[in-house]
Each structure stands twice: as C-alpha cells, then as structure tokens.
Amino acid sequence: xxxxxxxxxxxxxxxxxxxxxxxxxxxxxxxxxxxxxxxxxxxxxxxxxxxxxxxxxxxxxxxxxxxxxxxxxxxxxxxxxxxxxxxxxxxxxxxxxxxxxxxxxx
Amino acid sequence: xxxxxxxxxxxxxxxxxxxxxxxxxxxxxxxxxxxxxxxxxxxxxxxxxxxxxxxxxxxxxxxxxxxxxxxxxxxxxxxxxxxxxxxxxxxxxxxxxxxxxxxxxxxxxxxxxxxxxxxxxxxxxxxxxxxxxxxxxxxxxxxxxxxxxxxxxxxxxxxxxxxxxxxxxxxxxxxxxxxxxxxxxxxxxxxxxxxxxxxxxxxxxxxxxxxxxxxxxxxxxxxxxxxxxxxxxxxxx
Numbered sequence: 001x002x003x004x005x006x007x008x009x010x011x012x013x014x015x016x017x018x019x020x021x022x023x024x025x026x027x028x029x030x031x032x033x034x035x036x037x038x039x040x041x042x043x044x045x046x047x048x049x050x051x052x053x054x055x056x057x058x059x060x061x062x063x064x065x066x067x068x069x070x071x072x073x074x075x076x077x078x079x080x081x082x083x084x085x086x087x088x089x090x091x092x093x094x095x096x097x098x099x100x101x102x103x104x105x106x
Numbered sequence: 107x108x109x110x111x112x113x114x115x116x117x118x119x120x121x122x123x124x125x126x127x128x129x130x131x132x133x134x135x136x137x138x139x140x141x142x143x144x145x146x147x148x149x150x151x152x153x154x155x156x157x158x159x160x161x162x163x164x165x166x167x168x169x170x171x172x173x174x175x176x177x178x179x180x181x182x183x184x185x186x187x188x189x190x191x192x193x194x195x196x197x198x199x200x201x202x203x204x205x206x207x208x209x210x211x212x213x214x215x216x217x218x219x220x221x222x223x224x225x226x227x228x229x230x231x232x233x234x235x236x237x238x239x240x241x242x243x244x245x246x247x248x249x250x251x252x253x254x255x256x257x258x259x260x261x262x263x264x265x266x267x268x269x270x271x272x273x274x275x276x277x278x279x280x281x282x283x284x285x286x287x288x289x290x291x292x293x294x295x296x297x298x299x300x301x302x303x304x305x306x307x308x309x310x311x312x313x314x315x316x317x318x319x320x321x322x323x324x325x326x327x328x329x330x331x332x333x334x335x336x337x338x339x340x341x342x343x
Contacts, residue, residue, distance in 0.1 A: 003153040004160070006184045010174055010191035011164030017198035019221040025206035034203075036340065037332045041204035042233045043292060043301050044308035044331025045197070048324050049226060050288035051309035055316045057281045069282060076286050080293040089290025090132055090283065097282055 068100035122244045126231060126251025133227035133256060136284035138263045140168050145267020147172065151179035155268050162264045166257070167225055170194040196325045201229040208236040212246065220246075223253035227284075230291060304335035 054069050076093035080086060141162075148158020153175070161171040170191045177187045201224055209217050232249035236242075296302045308331030315323035 003157045003178050006178060006187050007157055007160050007164050007174060009184075009188045010170065011161075011166070013188065013192045014165050014167060014170065014195045014198060015222060017192070017195055018202055018224045019218065020199055021203035022206045022209055022217050022221050025203075025210060033336065035207075037336055038204045038207070040301065040304040040332050040335040041200050041328060042230070042237075043295050044304040044328045044335070045200070045226070045324075046230060046288045046292045046295075047305035047309040047331065048312040048327035049230075050285040050292065052312040052316060052324055052327065053285035053288070054282070055313045057279075057285075069285075072282065072286060073289055076289045077293055080290050084294065086287075086290035086294060087132075089286050089293070093286040093289070094279075094283065097279055097286075101279065 064104060067104045068097050071100045072097035122247040123251035126235070126248035126253075127255040129231045129234075129248075130227060130252040130255045130259075132283055132287040133231070134259045136281070136287065137168065137227065137256075137260065139281070141260050141263025142267035144168060144171050144175065145264040145269070147175050147179075147267075148264070149268045151175050152181075153178050159261075159264055159268050162261045165191060165195075166222070166260070167195050167198070193322060196322070197226075197328060198224065200325075200328055201226075205229065205233060205236070208233075208242065208245070216246070220249065220253070223250075223257055225256070227256050228253035230288070234291060300335040300338035300340075303338055304331040307331045307334035 054073065058065050058069050072093040075096040076089035079088035079092035082088075144161070145159065148161070149155050151158055158175050161174055165171050165174060173194055174187055174191045177190060182190075202221065205224065209220060212220075228249065231252040232245075235245045235248040238245070292305055296305060308327040311330040312323055312327035315326050317323075318326065
C-alpha cells in the first residue's frame with residue numbers, strides 16, 4: 001500500500017466516523033440516556049480541547065511556564081462573566097498573555 | 107409570463123452564511139500556523155508533496171494528518187498508519203452523534219456534504235448556532251458559512267506551507283487563540299450543575315491524559331465528562 005492509498009483509506013475511515021451517527025439517527029431511536037449524554041458533548045469537548053490546548057503548549061510542570069496562560073484564562077473568564085460576550089475572552093486574554101509572557105520569566 | 111418572486115429570506119441566509127464565516131475567524135487565526143506546519147512537514151517528508159497536501163481534503167483533521175505524514179515518512183506499516191489516524195479521529199463519532207439531531211430532515215446530499223466538513227472548529231461554531239432559538243435552515247446556512255470558510259483556509263494554509271515554507275510568528279503565541287476562544291464559549295454555558303461537571307471533568311482528564319498515546323486524550327476526556335454529567339440528577343441546578 002503506498003502513501004496515496006494510506007491517505008485515502010484514512011480519509012474514507014474518517015468520513016465514515018463523521019457520517020456514522022448522522023445516518024444512524026434516521027434509523028435508530030437513541031435511548032433517552034444517550035440522547036441526554038449527547039447534550040453534554042459540546043461543553044465536554046470545548047473544555048477538553050481548551051485544557052488540552054493550553055497544556056500542550058505549556059512546557060512541563062514548571063509553575064512559571066503556566067503563569068502566563070493561566071493568568072490569561074483567569075482574565076478571559078472574568079471578561080466573559082462581566083460582559084456576557086464570548087469574544088471578550090480573546091480580547092482580554094491574548095493581551096494578558098502577551099504582557100505576562102513578557103514580564104514573567106519562564 | 108410567469109412572475110418570478112425572490113424569496114425574502116435570501117438576504118437573511120446570506121447574512122447567516124457571513125455570520126458563520128465571521129465566527130470562524132478566531133479559529134482560522136489559531137489553526138493557520140498549524141496548517142502551515144503541516145504543509146512544511148509534508149514538503150519535507152519522504153512522500154510526494156501532493157500526497158502530503160492531500161491529507162487536507164482527504165483526512166481533514168490536523169492531528170491525524172500530522173500523524174499520518176510523520177508515520178509515512180518514518181516508513182511505518184500502512185495498516186498501523188491508518189489505524190492510528192482513525193483512533194485520533196474517534197471523537198468525530200461523538201461530534202456526529204451530537205449534531206445528528208439538528209440535521210434530521212435535511213436532504214441526504216446536504217448531510218453528506220455537511221458531515222464531510224465536520225471537525226472541531228465547525229462543530230463548535232455550528233453547535234453554538236443550533237442551540238440558539240430560531241429557524242433551523244438559517245442555522246444550517248450559518249454552519250456551512252463557518253465550515254466552508256475553515257475548509258478553504260485550511261487547505262490554503264497547508265498549500266502555502268508546502269510551497270513557500272513557513273516562519274511562524276511565535277511571539278504572538280497564536281497557539282493560545284483557540285483555547286481562549288473555547289473558554290469564551292464555555293463560560294456562558296455553565297448554567298447547570300451537570301454541564302459544569304461535564305466541562306470540569308473533561309478539562310481535568312484532558313490535562314492528565316495529555317501524553318496518552320495516539321492522541322486519545324481528547325476522546326477519554328469527553329467520555330469522562332459525559333459520564334460525570336450523567337451522574338447528576340436531571341434538572342439539577
């Protein structure tokens with residue numbers, strides 16, 4: 001199997017994952033508990049991707065390295081809570097990250 | 107002569123498409139450097155550059171694309187490469203399940219296309235719109251606006267990386283754009299206890315499992331979040 005076939009096979013498999021539940025939803029009635037669980041996929045996925053993204057981009061267990069990203073997250077949360085606007089997280093968080101990265105030695 | 111009427115909703119739909127595209131801009135800022143890196147690695151790997159670029163439209167999932175290119179470059183057995191790429195993409199089944207109810211009743215061709223475009227950013231942007239009240243067909247247009255914008259931007263970024271090479275603006279720390287954007291999306295949704303528990307558990311597990319093999323940490327985290335949420339009695343605040 002050459003590189004082209006491997007990529008096409010991985011692509012087809014990924015597409016089957018993407019369409020799987022969309023197709024099954026028409027033929028199968030989801031159990032109540034599973035339907036309830038599906039409503040939590042979004043917040044769980046958002047949180048997992050956010051926390052994973054911060055951890056992946058923050059070196060090891062060095063407390064100093066975590067100061068800037070954690071400070072940015074705290075400021076972002078406060079900004080969203082105060083304004084009620086999701087985009088406030090970026091507007092407040094990124095400048096905080098830049099400032100803390102510049103002033104806190106990693 | 108038959109009178110031709112223009113549906114008044116057309117302007118609204120165009121607005122919805124543009125709104126979806128605008129909602130995708132923070133994601134584009136965050137994922138573009140990643141796309142450039144994938145393009146550069148595709149150009150440097152011991153596979154045809156075009157095959158590396160093809161991971162974009164074929165697999166259309168960054169982590170999975172990186173794994174496939176790196177493993178092909180290292181001469182890993184093809185079956186192992188495919189299995190690894192698919193394990194990394196297991197979360198797509200969860201996304202598919204979460205969004206399926208919103209796509210019920212749409213034409214098959216539409217679902218086939220919309221499913222192809224389903225990936226973390228399009229899921230986040232789309233599900234956020236579907237959860238708001240209003241005409242569902244407008245939400246479909248919004249989803250496509252975001253998803254198509256991402257698809258075009260992603261393929262352009264990989265192509266640019268493969269052809270031009272990339273100098274990432276490291277000082278801007280654009281890798282934190284997406285996590286902060288997600289924080290902004292999560293905070294307003296933490297109104298009930300089950301959702302809070304889902305988010306907190308998923309975040310903790312994602313950090314603990316950051317080094318899990320084959321990038322299964324996100325899947326583990328989502329599943330842990332769901333299990334934790336289901337332990338909360340329905341309707342509990």
